[in-house]
Amino acid sequence: MKVFISHSQEDEVLARRIADVLKKEGLDVWDDREIFPGDNWAEKVATALNESNAMVVLLTADALKSRWVQHDISFALSEIRYKKRLIPVIVGSPEKSKGDYYPWILNRLKTIKLDAHKNNEEDLKQIARALLEVSADPTA
Numbered sequence: 620m621k622v623f624i625s626h627s628q629e630d631e632v633l634a635r636r637i638a639d640v641l642k643k644e645g646l647d648v649w650d651d652r653e654i655f656p657g658d659n660w661a662e663k664v665a666t667a668l669n670e671s672n673a674m675v676v677l678l679t680a681d682a683l684k685s686r687w688v689q690h691d692i693s694f695a696l697s698e699i700r701y702k703k704r705l706i707p708v709i710v711g712s713p714e715k716s717k718g719d720y721y722p723w724i725l726n727r728l729k730t731i732k733l734d735a736h737k738n739n740e741e742d743l744k745q746i747a748r749a750l751l752e753v754s755a756d757p758t759a
Contacts, residue, residue: 620704620754621647623671625691627681633710634677637743641675644747668694673704673750678725679711679735692722703753708746711735 622641626634638648649667654660664687674695682688695701707730731745 620673620750621649621671622673622675622750623649623667623691624675624677625682625688625695626677627679627685627688629681630677630679630710637675637677637708637746640740640743641747641750644744644751646747646750672700673706673753674701675706675708675746675750678707678709678730689722692725696724704750706731706746706749708733 624634624638635650635652638650641648649671651664651667654663668691674691676682676688676692676695692705695705705728707725707728709730709732711734729749731749733742
């Protein structure tokens, strides 16, 4: 399973911490550190989305305002290979994150909630467990 982590630029540090935990748990994670100066950023992301079959989307106030994160969510929802493999992660208070930009369909998916100030490795492992659980599911 190759995992794409969708996030805003402001959430880069948390996204990298999650990527590191997912890798430790044996998952293949696309890393935007593979984008080098002079690369076509949009092309690299499109390739990564097409090569991935799971997505973790970090839902923060910044991410919910990002048209790129919105695009990533729409893409995952439209692709059969992402079925049961779109994992929304609400960072901080869900009430503060939900607003005009919150895609209603995410209310139908199992979400993971992270405390904005207490994201230790054990908390982040719940994301890996959710992905590993889905990868073991023969109906997914």
